[in-house]
Amino acid sequence: MSEAINRAIEEAQIELGAMMQRVNTLKKAINQLRAVNNESPLYPEDDTPANTVTASLKADEYYGKGLAAAVKDLLRRKGTACNAKEIYAGLQEGGFDFPETWGENKFKYLAISLSKSREDYCPVPRGKEKFYGLWEFYPEKPRVQEKKKKSTDKKHVPVYSEETSLSLGTTGTEENLQETNTPLTDATVKSIT
Numbered sequence: 001m002s003e004a005i006n007r008a009i010e011e012a013q014i015e016l017g018a019m020m021q022r023v024n025t026l027k028k029a030i031n032q033l034r035a036v037n038n039e040s041p042l043y044p045e046d047d048t049p050a051n052t053v054t055a056s057l058k059a060d061e062y063y064g065k066g067l068a069a070a071v072k073d074l075l076r077r078k079g080t081a082c083n084a085k086e087i088y089a090g091l092q093e094g095g096f097d098f099p100e101t102w103g104e105n106k107f108k109y110l111a112i113s114l115s116k117s118r119e120d121y122c123p124v125p126r127g128k129e130k131f132y133g134l135w136e137f138y139p140e141k142p143r144v145q146e147k148k149k150k151s152t153d154k155k156h157v158p159v160y161s162e163e164t165s166l167s168l169g170t171t172g173t174e175e176n177l178q179e180t181n182t183p184l185t186d187a188t189v190k191s192i193t
């Protein structure tokens with residue numbers, strides 16, 4: 001029973017962190033509007049970093065999980081879009097086991113994975129830096145469907161030239177197709193049909 005209670009507490013902390021993040025964002029917006037109106041800020045600058053939500057992370061929270069599942073959980077905990085540096089730090093804090101093949105380039109490969117996973121993560125422009133959020137954070141934003149790559153596997157289509165023609169055997173089935181080096185003429189076509 002205590003396991004269920006602990007999980008409920010964790011979920012409540014995640015929700016509280018997301019709400020606090022929204023409150024801080026709203027306070028900053030109000031202060032910016034007051035600055036436009038040549039008024040002093042109404043709320044003091046909050047020195048609490050946005051990453052305090054990860055304080056509830058266990059050291060092995062993401063150990064053994066796949067990259068997509070771990071990143072989605074981290075973004076849900078934070079309740080807002082994050083840049084690759086914040087996601088990398090959160091994954092490390094949660095004990096994510098990066099693939100050995102990534103070697104010393106873990107951050108680079110993480111950033112590449114995030115930018116290529118448009119189905120999972122919504123790119124959020126913030127200046128020059130890329131941020132990634134979950135699509136569920138932005139229900140009004142339409143998903144841009146990626147163009148499907150054209151298949152390079154083309155069906156073999158025989159090319160006919162004056163030197164090449166096909167003649168059918170007596171049954172007229174595909175198994176009896178034979179390539180000959182005689183020109184394709186009206187007489188050959190009539191004999192096939």
